[in-house]
Amino acid sequence: MRTQKQYLEEINRLLADYLREIENSDLKPLSAQVYQVQSKNFVRWINGDFTPGEVKKLKRKAQEKSEGN
Numbered sequence: 132m133r134t135q136k137q138y139l140e141e142i143n144r145l146l147a148d149y150l151r152e153i154e155n156s157d158l159k160p161l162s163a164q165v166y167q168v169q170s171k172n173f174v175r176w177i178n179g180d181f182t183p184g185e186v187k188k189l190k191r192k193a194q195e196k197s198e199g200n
Contacts, residue, residue: 133179146174 134142153166175181 134177139174139178142174142177146170 149170150167153163156163158166172181172183176183
């Protein structure tokens with residue numbers, strides 16, 4: 132997916148606010164990390180820079196390739 136530049140700029144500004152909110156919260160470190168990673172991935176997705184499950188798919192292909200040799 133690709134989002135228009137004007138919207139993406141506002142989304143990035145809001146993401147920065149959200150990440151600061153997470154940093155200032157009383158969330159446990161692992162929970163805070165999950166919130167941060169998932170929100171960053173969403174913004175990457177709307178910018179066309181992320182595909183859910185892509186890393187897992189690449190790892191699976193590499194494993195299948197190494198098992199085939």
